[in-house]
Amino acid sequence: MKAPDSLPELPAHLRARILEAVRAEPVAPRAEGARRGALIVALGFVATTAILLAISMPNLRGRPLAYVEVLVLVWTPIAILATWAGVGRGRSMLGRSPRWLVATAVLTPVVLLLSWIPVTMYWPETLVDESETFHHVRCVVVTLALALGPFVAFTRLRRGSDPVTPWLTGAAIGTAAAAWGAVTLPLICGFTSPRHMLLGHFLPVLLIAALGGALGQWLVAVRANTE
Amino acid sequence: MSGQPPQRSACSQCTVQSPDDGIVSWLGASGVTTMLLPKLSRHVGVVVLMDPPALDLALELAAVLPRVARDTSVSVEQRGGADLAMERYAAGDSAAFAQVYDALAPRLFAYLFRQTRERSRAEDLLQQTMLHIHRARDRFIPGAQVTPWAFAIARRLLVDSMRRGRREILGDGTVVDTGVASSPRADDLVQASQVAVRIELVLAGLPASQRTAFQLIKQEGLTVAEAAQVLGTTVAAVKLRAHRAYEALRAGLGEIGVGSEANDDDPESNLAAGLKP
Numbered sequence: 001m002k003a004p005d006s007l008p009e010l011p012a013h014l015r016a017r018i019l020e021a022v023r024a025e026p027v028a029p030r031a032e033g034a035r036r037g038a039l040i041v042a043l044g045f046v047a048t049t050a051i052l053l054a055i056s057m058p059n060l061r062g063r064p065l066a067y068v069e070v071l072v073l074v075w076t077p078i079a080i081l082a083t084w085a086g087v088g089r090g091r092s093m094l095g096r097s098p099r100w101l102v103a104t105a106v107l108t109p110v111v112l113l114l115s116w117i118p119v120t121m122y123w124p125e126t127l128v129d130e131s132e133t134f135h136h137v138r139c140v141v142v143t144l145a146l147a148l149g150p151f152v153a154f155t156r157l158r159r160g161s162d163p164v165t166p167w168l169t170g171a172a173i174g175t176a177a178a179a180w181g182a183v184t185l186p187l188i189c190g191f192t193s194p195r196h197m198l199l200g201h202f203l204p205v206l207l208i209a210a211l212g213g214a215l216g217q218w219l220v221a222v223r224a225n226t227e
Numbered sequence: 228m229s230g231q232p233p234q235r236s237a238c239s240q241c242t243v244q245s246p247d248d249g250i251v252s253w254l255g256a257s258g259v260t261t262m263l264l265p266k267l268s269r270h271v272g273v274v275v276l277m278d279p280p281a282l283d284l285a286l287e288l289a290a291v292l293p294r295v296a297r298d299t300s301v302s303v304e305q306r307g308g309a310d311l312a313m314e315r316y317a318a319g320d321s322a323a324f325a326q327v328y329d330a331l332a333p334r335l336f337a338y339l340f341r342q343t344r345e346r347s348r349a350e351d352l353l354q355q356t357m358l359h360i361h362r363a364r365d366r367f368i369p370g371a372q373v374t375p376w377a378f379a380i381a382r383r384l385l386v387d388s389m390r391r392g393r394r395e396i397l398g399d400g401t402v403v404d405t406g407v408a409s410s411p412r413a414d415d416l417v418q419a420s421q422v423a424v425r426i427e428l429v430l431a432g433l434p435a436s437q438r439t440a441f442q443l444i445k446q447e448g449l450t451v452a453e454a455a456q457v458l459g460t461t462v463a464a465v466k467l468r469a470h471r472a473y474e475a476l477r478a479g480l481g482e483i484g485v486g487s488e489a490n491d492d493d494p495e496s497n498l499a500a501g502l503k504p
Contacts, residue, residue: 008346010336015328018354022324022361029319033365093368093376094456161363163376163383164459222383224355 037157044153045180051145052184061190067123071186074115079179082108086172087154094164101168105213108175109205112182116197126192131200135191139200140207142189147174147181147208155212155219163222170216171209178208309373313360317367328357331377338378338447342385352388356381375453378443382457422480429479433472440465441472 028036052058060068085104089095096104120126154173162169182205191200212219309330315323335356339349359380360373430438436458443454444465455465 008340010333011350014336014350014353015325015332018328018332018357019325021354021358025358025361027362027364030317030365030367030369031319037366089368091368091371092456093363093371093373094379094459098459099461157366160359161366163379164457222359222380224384224387 040153040156041150044149044151047149047152048146048180048184051149052188055142055145056188058187059190063126063190063192064123067119067126067192068186070119070122071116072183074119075112075179075183075186078108078111078115079176079183082172082176082179083150083154086169086176087157089158089161093161095158095162095169096172098165098168101165101172105168105171105175105209108179109202109209112179112205113198113202120192120194120197127194129191129193129196131191131193131196136196136199139185139189139191139196140204143178143181143185143201143204144208145181146184147177147204150180151177151208151212155215158220160220160222162216162220166216166219166221167213168216169220171213173216173220174212175205175209177212178205181205181208309377310371313367313373314369317364317369324361327360327373331360331373332357334374334447335377335381338442339381339385341442341446348388352381352384355384359384372453372456375449375456378447378449378453379457379459382439425479425482426476429476430472433475437468437472437475440468441476444469 082104085096085100086108090100095101151174154177155170158169158173182201185201189200191197309327312323312326312330316327332353336349336353339352339356340346343349343352356377360377430441433441440454440458443449443457444451449457451462451465451469454469455462458465
């Protein structure tokens, strides 16, 4: 029977090697990083705006103006909250807890849906429209396009930062980005029936969350070749 | 000392007693031994009393048993030192990274070497871990704890490295011969080192989740809350995993006649001593 090997001392040359590698790869201090992060997020939203305008100018398409205004006003705080919960790391470098991330990914589309119900009930004429499968699919694609800017920005902010549950962080980031897509979509989509809203507006939130979860391992996980 | 009578173990030179309320005492031992044996007893939940010739053996055993010999308990000052150094580094003091390294590297290297059993690989993973910490300079959160974050990075890089199939780590229970068994007191040392090898084998045979939880808490000196952060789970789950590992360790040592009777009436007491969140 053999005895376990002893623990070697930390070699001195390793310290010099690592400090040299650090010097060879300068990283800006936090203040500059914060400015860069704000710029990245701003660019993400600029991209969303550009995509929105490229697809169509904002148009009521027969809906009451107040309906659109209230919907955007109600959903914007939800998107902000989802971004804070899903993209922010709280006070830990390890980010939010897995429970928190799961709650963000699951509850955001649910809250969006639940907050839409009283709005549409207040304007019952919006419960009926002539949307077809093509319109549902188009809104799914448009939501994906509108969420692309925030998604890229958020994942850039969190790139290589999660060593524990990157798939959950990716899902939460996807949800937050999709929430912004959902906020902007009513500006150009004239269909408001429950079927269309479920398939064209809420389903893509789940899809983007799933996409974020699937890409989390590559986008936000700590990896040997992350940088 | 405990009021319970000493129980003879399979080792002719060893006497096993239950710890008294988590306080481990050592009879007839030197000060150095007093420092070393409690570490062994904390791991196996027993107090080992030996005759004077066995004391030297214990010291040698401790020298070849990393998880026993190396004091990985970390003071609040050391933890705070890493946090403060990283804070200064993120704020713009480039020279502070050397202090971040000094505060973290020994513990991370010990952890990585225990997992890989390969010096060059542990060094490589340590370098990658420190570079990840360095790259997060521009997004370091003020007041964030550095230690659990650093261990989580190291663990992730280690797991990725394992997945890439570079080398099988642990699992097969193989341990490295350091040549200690060929010393002049080889017979006695072999007898004493049965405990050490048994610990190795039991830990190697545990599910990875239990082994990792146990190692992070008992070997690396992380609190339960920090280990929970590193593993991405709850404090309760980490306590349960570590407890199961602890029970398996006790059962494994019981098979060779060490510690099987120790403290059986209060299995939580030893655990509680080392599992404070």
